Amino acid sequence: MITFVADQCVFGKTVQLLRSEGHTVVTLKELEKQGATDDEVQCVNGHRERLYRTEAIVLKRRDQGEADRVLTVFTPGVGKQQLLAKGVRKVTSRKAGHVELFTHSQFLVAKGSTWDIVTQAETIHAFRPLREDLQRISYGYYVAELVDRFTQEGDENRSLFDLLLATLGWLSKAQDLPLLARFFELRLLALVGYRPQFFQCAHCRADIEPVNNFWSPAAGGVLCPRCGEGLIERPGNDRPSAEPLSLNALKVLRFLQTHDWKTCSRLRLTPALHAEVEGVLQRYILYQLERSLKSVGFLRTVRRLLASSGQ
Amino acid sequence: MSPLAGPVERLINEFSRLPGIGPKTASRLTFHLLRQPKEQAQALAEALQGLQKVVHCQRCFNIAESSPCAICSDAERDRSIICVVEEPLDVLAIERTREYRGLYHVLHGAISPVEGIGPDDLKIAELLKRLQEEPVEEVLLATNPNLEGEATAMYIARLLSPLSVRVTRLARGLPVGGDLEYADSVTLARALEGRSEI
Numbered sequence: 270m271i272t273f274v275a276d277q278c279v280f281g282k283t284v285q286l287l288r289s290e291g292h293t294v295v296t297l298k299e300l301e302k303q304g305a306t307d308d309e310v311q312c313v314n315g316h317r318e319r320l321y322r323t324e325a326i327v328l329k330r331r332d333q334g335e336a337d338r339v340l341t342v343f344t345p346g347v348g349k350q351q352l353l354a355k356g357v358r359k360v361t362s363r364k365a366g367h368v369e370l371f372t373h374s375q376f377l378v379a380k381g382s383t384w385d386i387v388t389q390a391e392t393i394h395a396f397r398p399l400r401e402d403l404q405r406i407s408y409g410y411y412v413a414e415l416v417d418r419f420t421q422e423g424d425e426n427r428s429l430f431d432l433l434l435a436t437l438g439w440l441s442k443a444q445d446l447p448l449l450a451r452f453f454e455l456r457l458l459a460l461v462g463y464r465p466q467f468f469q470c471a472h473c474r475a476d477i478e479p480v481n482n483f484w485s486p487a488a489g490g491v492l493c494p495r496c497g498e499g500l501i502e503r504p505g506n507d508r509p510s511a512e513p514l515s516l517n518a519l520k521v522l523r524f525l526q527t528h529d530w531k532t533c534s535r536l537r538l539t540p541a542l543h544a545e546v547e548g549v550l551q552r553y554i555l556y557q558l559e560r561s562l563k564s565v566g567f568l569r570t571v572r573r574l575l576a577s578s579g580q
Numbered sequence: 581m582s583p584l585a586g587p588v589e590r591l592i593n594e595f596s597r598l599p600g601i602g603p604k605t606a607s608r609l610t611f612h613l614l615r616q617p618k619e620q621a622q623a624l625a626e627a628l629q630g631l632q633k634v635v636h637c638q639r640c641f642n643i644a645e646s647s648p649c650a651i652c653s654d655a656e657r658d659r660s661i662i663c664v665v666e667e668p669l670d671v672l673a674i675e676r677t678r679e680y681r682g683l684y685h686v687l688h689g690a691i692s693p694v695e696g697i698g699p700d701d702l703k704i705a706e707l708l709k710r711l712q713e714e715p716v717e718e719v720l721l722a723t724n725p726n727l728e729g730e731a732t733a734m735y736i737a738r739l740l741s742p743l744s745v746r747v748t749r750l751a752r753g754l755p756v757g758g759d760l761e762y763a764d765s766v767t768l769a770r771a772l773e774g775r776s777e778i
Contacts, residue, residue, distance in 0.1 A: 329694045334600070360755040366764025370727040395766045400727055403734040410693040564693035570700075574738055 276305070307355065319380040324393065325350070326373050326433055328413040332358065339384060340368055341417060342376075345430040349420045352376070353384035364390045371396055371409050371437055394434075398441040407571040408446050410564040412436055412453055418558055419461045429460045439530055447543060452533050454550045455526045463557050466490025467523045472497075477519070484514040484549050486556035491519060512552075518545040588614070639710065641686040641703045643668045651684060658682040660717040664707065664736065666690050666724060674722065682720070685710065690728040691735060699735055707736070711745060718746040725752050 275284050325342035328349070333339045336358040343349055357365045367374050367390035377389035399405045416433055420426065436453050443449045458464055469476055471490030483497025484490075487510045492500070500511035521542065525533055538546070555561060584592070588610055595606035613621050636642070637649035640662075644650065651657060651671075661682035665671055671684050687702040710716070721736060723729035737747045753771035754763055763771070 361758050363759065363762035366767045369764075369766075372764075392764050392766075395764065397766055397769070400730060400766070401734075403731065403738060406727065406731045406734070407693070414694060563696040566696070566698055567691065567693035570698055571735070574735070578738060578741055 320388070321378055321380075323347075323376050323378060324373065325352075325376050326430070326437070327368055327370050328417050330354075330368070330370065336362075338368070340387070343416055343420070343430055343433055345427050346425065348424040348426050348429075349417070349422045351384055351422065352378060352387050353381065354387040354390070367392045369395075369400075371399060371413065373434055373437065394438070396437050396441045399437060403571055404446060404575060405440055407564070407568045408440055408450055409437065411450060411562070411568055412440065414562050414564045415454070415457055415554070418560075418562065419457060419463075426460060429457070432456050432460060435530070439534075443534060445534065445536075447547065448533070448536060448538065449530070451543075451546055451550060452525050452530055454554065455522070458553075458557075459526070463489070463553075465522075465526075465553060467519060467526060470496055479516055481516055482514050482519060483511040485511040486553045489553075512549075514549065515542075515545060517542055518549065521546050522549065640684045641688060641706065642671050642684055656681075659715060661720060662707075662710070662714075662716055662718070663720045663722050665722050666729065666732070670722065682718075687723070687732065690723055690732045692728045699732075702732070704736060704739070708739070711740070711743060716745055718748060720748050720750065722750045725750070 273287060323344045323346055325344045328341045328343055330338045330340045333353065337353060337355045338357050340352045340354050341349065342352055354364055354368045356362050357368055359365070364387060368387065372392055373394040373396070375391045375393055376387050378385045379388050396409075399409050412433070416429065420429070432453070436449070439449055440446070455465070466489060467477070469490075470493035471485060471488035472492050473496050475493050475495075477491050477493060480494065482494060483492040483501065485492050485497065485500065491514060492511055497511045497513075500506070500509060501513065502509035521536065521538060524536065525546075551565075591610045591613075592603070592606045595601055595609050596603050598606075601609075613624070633645060634643055635645070635647055637644040637652055638647045639652045640649060642649050642651065658681045662685050663674060663680060663682055664685045664687060665674070666687055666689060668686055671686065674680050674684075685703065685707050687704065687707075689697055689702050691697060691699060691702070707719075711719070719736075719740060721733040723732045733749055737749075740747050751774050752767065753774055754760065754767065760768075
């Protein structure tokens with residue numbers, strides 16, 4: 270037996286036929302919902318158990334059909350998920366402002382066939398300072414893209430949700446956005462199973478000494494001088510798999526990996542040291558993803574523009 | 581061997597390439613045209629032929645019959661203000677208000693790092709060039725009020741800040757026919773900030 274909800278377009282004869290076959294049919298007329306929108310019909314359809322409530326952060330979205338959007342959201346319960354938000358490109362949409370990029374919202378979702386459908390949305394955090402500053406926006410895109418690329422749909426990861434939510438909050442306030450990005454990268458890598466090893470040689474497991482060591486994206490960590498020396502770029506070795514890593518950069522990486530953001534945000538790095546740390550992490554991320562991130566280009570463009578206009 | 585006549589099948593194939601039109605709809609449209617008087621099909625064919633003459637105006641990059649387009653070459657229009665929009669359809673929307681008498685500049689998109697669309701993929705350099713050549717006093721940024729549109733507007737505003745030109749942004753607030761209760765906090769906060777005497 271199947272339960273049907275029939276809208277105005279279904280003939281009375283069809284309803285009778287289905288009922289005579291033993292199925293349950295509810296018409297919109299009986300529910301006093303004539304003229305209901307598709308969303309409302311979806312809500313009725315399946316009576317409640319097909320509806321669920323979830324928090325979500327919008328990572329990206331793309332236009333679909335006339336006025337709809339498919340959202341890629343990150344939820345505490347089921348991780349990354351795609352949802353259909355109907356009619357949100359219309360000016361008078363009730364949902365539009367609540368399903369913007371980087372908003373943290375409470376969603377009421379109806380199970381659908383291809384995508385689950387957002388029937389109601391209410392903002393919890395809008396992160397307004399984040400969306401009103403070009404540099405903060407560019408980092409927001411970067412953070413969202415990292416989460417999107419490092420996760421699979423349906424993989425629950427509550428800690429990653431908490432990290433993302435906290436990071437969007439910090440992005441709205443932080444002074445040193447590049448440092449926050451490095452902190453986020455290290456936390457994210459740990460939560461998705463790619464935590465780089467900074468304390469033991471990734472090759473021979475010996476404790477790393479406080480000297481200049483080597484960094485190998487392929488080995489997933491620091492190499493001691495004995496293991497790393499032979500792998501760097503030099504005549505005769507055209508496929509280097511390691512690069513020199515200064516002691517200061519190693520200290521910063523270890524510090525960021527083991528302290529909370531409140532403590533880390535007090536760090537002050539020289540531009541050269543930050544560039545080294547950034548390079549190490551960027552090459553590691555590139556190695557893991559095997560593709561470059563699209564938002565990095567925009568980050569650089571914005572950085573250049575702000576530098577040239579004196580900020 | 582197809583059971584359909586060649587030209588009929590060809591038209592069905594062409595129709596079904598259009599967005600939102602599947603093979604069934606394409607067949608229905610084709611057979612509808614077959615039943616109509618010949619003049620109607622003729623008019624459709626001519627309209628489609630006409631599309632080949634359409635060009636991008638080399639000043640505002642709107643879709644036009646000639647370059648410069650009708651708006652750019654209209655002597656009646658206010659040349660001191662340029663309205664920057666994302667798409668040609670946005671020009672249409674603003675023209676419908678009959679409130680704006682200045683010129684336009686169509687970017688053909690908005691900055692969207694997720695899709696890899698950066699400032700260089702838009703007609704932003706062309707806008708800067710226009711500002712050097714034309715007597716513009718105000719640039720009105722009318723990109724969409726979503727994050728991509730805001731980022732694009734902020735980017736252009738920053739780019740124009742060294743120039744002695746007034747940069748304005750379309751007001752953001754509550755839509756006509758909307759419902760205060762359903763407004764999100766960002767929209768409502770902006771509507772409060774931009775409140776005006778009545």
